[in-house]
Amino acid sequence: MRKETKFLTLLFALMLPACLFAQIVINGRVTESKTNNPLEGATVLVKGTTNSTQTGADGKFTISVKNLQVKLVISYVGYLSQTVDASTNIAVSLSVDNTNLGEVVVTGLATSVKRANLANAVASVSAKDLVGTTVQSTVDGALYGKFTGANISANSGAPGGGISVKLRGITSLVANSQPLFIVDGVYYDNSSINAGLNVVSKAAGQGSILFQDDPSNRVADLDPQDIDHLEILKGASAAAIYGSRAAGGVVIITTKRGKTGKPRIEIDHSIGMQMQLHKLGQREWDDTKVQAAFGASGLAYYTANGKKIYNYEKELYGNNGLMNNTRLSVSGGNERTTYYAGFTRKDDEGIVKKTGYRKTSFRLNLTQKVTEFLDLAVNANYVESEANRGYFNNDNTSTTLGVSFVSTPSWANLYPDANGNYPNNPFAPSNFIQTRDLITNKEKVNRTLLGGNATWKVFTKDKQDLKIIARGGIDYYTLNTIAIFPQELQFEKDGNGTNGVSIYGTTITRNSNYSFIAVHEFRPNSMLNFRTQAGITEENVDINNVVNTATQLIGTQTNVNQAGSISVAQLRTLQKDRGFFVQEEFNYNDIAIITAGLRGDKSSRNGDANKLYYYPKLSGAFNIHQLPSWSSGKISQLKIRAAYGQSGNFAPFGAIYTPLVPVVFNGSTGSLIGLTEGNNLLGPEKQSELETGVDVGVLHNRITLEFTYYTKKVDDLLLNVQIPTSTGFSFAWKNVASIRNKGVEIGLNAVPIKTKDLKWTSQVNFWKNTAKVTKLDVPAFNTGAFGATLGTYRIQEGKSPTQIVGIAGPGDKTDPESGLGVFGDAEPDFQLSFLENLTYKNWEFNVLLHWKKGGRNINLSTLLSDIFGTSPDYDKKSLDPTGALANGPYRLNALGTTAKPWVEDASYVRIREIGLSYHLPKVWFKNIADVKVGFSGRNLFNWFKYNSYDPEVSNFGTNAISSNVEVTPFPSAKSFNFNINVNF
Amino acid sequence: MQMKPYFIIHKLRNMKYYHKNIIAIILSSLVVFSSCKVEPINDPNNPGLGPISANPTLGEIQNLVTGIESGMRDNINFYLDDAGVIGREFYRFSTSDPRFTSDLLGKGTAVLDNNTFYITNPFAARYRVVKNANILLDGLTHTTATITDAQRKVGKAYANTIKAHELLMVLNLEYDNGIRVDVSNPDALGPFLTRAQSTDEIANLLNTAYTDLSANAAAIFPFSTTLFSNTAGEFAKFNRALAARVAVYKSDWNGALTALTNSFFNLNGDLNAGAFYYFSSAGGDQLNPMFFPPNSSGEARVAQPSFITNADPGDTRLSKTPLRASSTTQDGLTSNYDFFVYKTNIDKIPIIRNEELLLIYAEAKTQLGGASNFTDAITAINKIRNAASLANYSGVVSQAALIDEMLKQRRYSLYGEGHRWIDMRRYNRLNTLPIDRAGDDIWVQFPRPANE
DSSP states (O other), X not given: OHHHHHHHHHHHHHHTTTSOOOOEXXXXXXXXXXXXXXXTTOEEEETTXXXXXXXXXXXXEEEEESOSSSEEEEEOTTBOOEEXXXXXXXXXXXXXXXXXTTXXXXXXXXXXXXXXXXXXXXXXXXXXXXHSSSOOSOTGGGGTTSSXXXXXXXXXXXXXXXXXXXXXXXOOSSSOOSOEEEETTEEEOOOBXXXXXXHHHOOBTTXXXXXXXXXXXXXXXXXXXXXXXXXXXXXXHHHGXXXXXXXXOEEEEEEOOOOSEEEEXXXXXXXXXXXXXXXXXXXXXXXXXXXXXXXXXXXHHHHHTTTOOOOHHHHHHOOOEEEEEEEEEEEEEOSSXXXXXXXXXXXXXXSSTTOEEEEEEEEEEEEEEEETTEEEEEEEEEEEEEEEOOSOSOOXXXXXXXXXXXXXXXXXXXXXXXXXXXXXXXXXXXXHHHHHHHOEEEEEEEEEEEEEEEEEEEEEOSSEEEEEEEEEEEEEEEEEEEEEEOTTSTTTTTTTSSSOEEEEEEEEEEEEEEEEEEEEEEOSSTTEEEEEEEEEEEEEEXXXXXXXXXXXXXXXXXXXXXXXXXXXXXXXXXXXXXXXXXXXXXXXXXXXXXXXXXXXEEETTSSSTTOOEEEEEEEEEEEGGGSTTOOOSSEEEEEEEEEEEEEEEOOOTTTTOOBEEEEEETTEEEEEEOSEEOOTTOOOEEEEEEEEEEEEEETTTTEEEEEEEEEEEEEEEEEEEEOOGGGSOSEEEEEEEEEEEEEEEEEEEEEEEEOSSEEEEEEEEEEEEEEEEEEESSOOEEESTTOGGGOEEEEOTTSOTTEEEEXXXXXXXXOTTTOOEXXXXXXXXXXXXXXXXXXXXXXXXXXXXXXXXXXXXXXXXXHHHHHTTOOTTTTOOSSOTTSOSOHHHHHHHHTTTOSGGGEEEOOEEEEEEEEEXXXXXXXXXXXXXXXXEEEEXXXXXXXXXXXXXXXXXXXXXXXXXXXXXXXXXXXXXXXXXXXXXXXX | OOOOHHHHHHHHHTOHHHHHHHHHHHHHHHHHHHTOOOOOOOOSSSOBHHHHHHSXXXXXXXXXXXXXXXXXXXXXXXXXXXXXXXXTSEEEEOSSOGGGTTTTTTOXXXXXXXXXXXXXXXXXXXXXXXXXXXXXXXHHHHOOSSOOXXXXXXXXXXXXXXXXXXXXXXXXXXGGGOOBOOOSOTTSOOOBOOHXXXXXXXXXXXXXXXXXXXXXXXXXXXXXXXXXOSBHHHHHHHHHHHHHHHHXXXXXXXXXXXXXXXXXXXXXXXXXXXXXEOOOOSTTOOOOTTOOOTTOOSSEEEEOTHHHHTSOTTOGXXXXXXXXXXXXXXXXXXXXXXXXXXXXXXXXXXXXXXXXXXXXXXXXXXXXXXXXXXXXXXXXXXXXXXXXXOOOOOSOOSHHHHHHHHHHHHHHHTTTTTOHHHHHHHTTOGGGSOOOSTTOOOOSSOOOOTTO
């Protein structure tokens, strides 16, 4: 038959142009099964070829085939695809896909795979799941509880973000542990940049060397409402193709595109309010307690002030922050050009006065079909944001709002007099009302993201085609951090501080990435498909951070030159990576799908910049239900899958260098050996992951279950090892440890009710990870937090890397080797989330419930408030087993004896998101507009025993190990919103 | 169609056309890739250790010296707080860290931890300076800059003098735990020596340095220092002052007197003459960490009350501990008096000064005994007493009485400078220090840092 075709082709070709191919024309119409409305934009594909077309506005299509012995595949996003035998006139009705098996999942650098054929448990989050229920401030914050395998935690409640995302457990001890974010092919910088507050707080330098400024992380700049969908590659088995940057996983974000057809205009406005998530109250006082805690002088003050009590929790954290979010998008296009323009204006006030977050984002996405064989796409995004974040977290000067709040009894008067003069706080170095009113701590960002993509279809033939894709992107931003501590502050004036501080930081980041990829697809027959791709990649990083710190300010001036003393620090991060990859995918009739690939990377971040490190992968999926012999009626899907892959992670920048650091002394400058000994032989950390799973669907996939088990081993883990300080160094970089993460992820999707008017879809996610240090070439050591007296982490072979230990008192469980008490683990026992969606006629109800079971925090807010006798539960008796001591004295009594009272269970159950909306009848608006009104809330309901504002907290930001430590943070907020959404 | 493996293999074999394409794609991408070289990037932020120790310029040598003298101040407050709090000279109140009043004073069951800032920070800071001094030694050995041999020698003598001082500071905290003296190779550290061996090694470092300094007395350092003098012969006096301190720690009374002779010891001179740690409010520089304004609350140093109650009436050295506007209490400790040795936040802190040398003189003379030595000792003590507006010593003239008097004068003259605890330990009198709260302990020494 093949010869025949060739002969005929030749014959007909000779007859051209007089005669066209003798082809059969198929006409058809595609409708939506429930409403019988025509489906515009559905794809009709002749199976095993690239011959395809799309339906028009009336749902009709026409396609030419050589003969009728073919099958047509009709697909539409969000609907179940159908395969039908060809005939001259076809009517197909597609029904909504209750599962997401039909969706296409972006997994590679240039290709995507149908979810049904995936060998990995790649999580996908749609725009609806991401922002459909309630307004989201940041993308990472919107991901909580929406898929399995992630541990996401807000570092504090400060406006503007600051969120730590860990996928499938700890993947690094000191290096980056956050996933790589890629937006439309552009590597998206997610740095957390400190504002330099340490000069005032002195938080780093005494108990801990880490900065505790609570900066936001820069993925906050991305507007969640621009996102069409995102995929999360949780480990090396899926992310190997991203090589040495993928150890923390990869989040691939695709923004919205215009669709062919009439312009669509969407206007969205929400107005809401946020308030303190959990109030603690204040200690109640009487003369005896005042005397005991603050001595005779305290009692004298208390009596002189008429024993008046002030509600400082309300004063400091009681602001009802107004939240406004306005959104406008316009999209559309024709057959050659599509456009999407999105504009968002957000203005949120924080729960602490003078804090808040403002963001303006503008996005323009264009696609252009230049010729039949060349497609271009351009994405541009400009963001301007400003976050006023207050002044919180740990310090060693008792100046942060948090520390001075807990060190001040509620009977001290801190309010300004009639002339606006603030009294000195008689009990602490800082008057927090004055501090709140007078300081500035602000992050301002201007960010431009540009991405371009050109696809050249080199040739497209019956059985094979070749595409070459060129892609590039630039991520450019300027971040200004502005911190001003005026000289009239209690802790700046009268010789207490440096007579005012003004810190002005500028960070200019210019990152770029380019890749060239060739994709070849070969279909020898309708059963087989081979896809080969190969490419080269280039990524460049250039971050230039300059912080000017001015002290001894001149009067009320805040310009850094209006100062008696100025210091400047500059930190540059430069990096060049070059890599290549090759990948081969084999698909046998959607029954067996096998993928093998290899990435090679070299980087200036490694000790040897030109050494290639290789990251292989191999995966297979077997769709048993696709076997012709399969005929189990009830089970509609049965897939077994396995995937293996490797990925890497760079050492923190500078680890290959042994620097001398600058000092200023007596009018001259000098060089002092750095604290850390570099290592010029360093290579990347290496992760290998094996993931196996089974996916089952029953009742026409009305119920689907995804079960995954993974083992993720990270070798050559870098440690900034504490070395004997008699070397002159305190730390050295060494590849010394291995960690193994094991975990189970179960996702259950179901449509329990589906009638004409009522539909209930339910998604239940369960995930659990356990980690163990399997190798440690240095002696076990404590790390993070503030030393063993108050609870610290301990890296020890055979134990979890996030185990919390501390000095042990009688009755504490101790580790025989170290003699230290073992007080638990920061890692949760398991997490469970329910994502429920209920629609009834025009009503829609969504709820996201999230249960984190177990995982412990080191809560030092309690310690500080106990020391000053201000703990709300100071006089309560609930901790002492003998019942003799109240909580405050009980905990204080333990200080220096056991760290146990400060290590607390951080379990919680919370309704993360809840939303109720109503589509107003279309006829009210003459069918021009679809108007939706709704009410929604975030974190409105919370249940936890943790003795502070929120168990979700991190004094040390996105640090890999040392998160889950609390020192008087910016308290978390809950919020509600009224939304109106208009679609034209 | 049935799944038949042989079918697929058969198909695969017939795919020459396909293979050609794959190979072409892969090869061409590899060819393009192989031309991509990654230029190594040098540290964009700092000078590197390698180049500096291999062949430093004179400017870089100066930088190392400035680095040393700046580094000597690092965490000096922890050293002084450790010695001052354990020696019951003052309390260190801290709202943000309770361990100054729990661990250091041995409150209840609290003990000194081997991995907490009060030992790890001062320990590491001193060895960091030793490291810089070792880099300076390497640099002076290898530099091709134009310096004379004499300059090379006295430059190294400077480095060794600094090393000796820094090691002595560590030994003062670690005491019977001993210290490491040979730390030039981070991958092969020398052993921990006993206390006696450590003291001897420190004395040796000082003596070797002194030999070179005195042999090249006229030489000028190939850099400038804030420590005493840029001339070798003058700097030698600082070296000998330290040697005198080491000698009394070794109970080598004659050695102490010899060292004093060659030091800046001056019975009639300014008691405050000496070598110092300097501070300034210039950008990037450090402020005096021992300074808190009077009447501070929360973060404060306040005098242990016995310092005031045990003083002789009229002792002007009590100006170091002025009366507060109101008393302050923390963790069961109360005081009415501030620690106010430094009057501004840029006051210098002594490393060693003439007042201590006079007292070393008095101590050595007293210890050697004999009427004439006692007279000499009393002469020195009277200089100290008169300077504090006290009348001449009128007590019993006996070795025991003079030792008591000398220790008392040391307590008041060197208040807060890190001596009281060490003196009481030397004379086995730690148990005479006041106990403020039932159950408090007086520590003899700090544990060896956990990481060692």
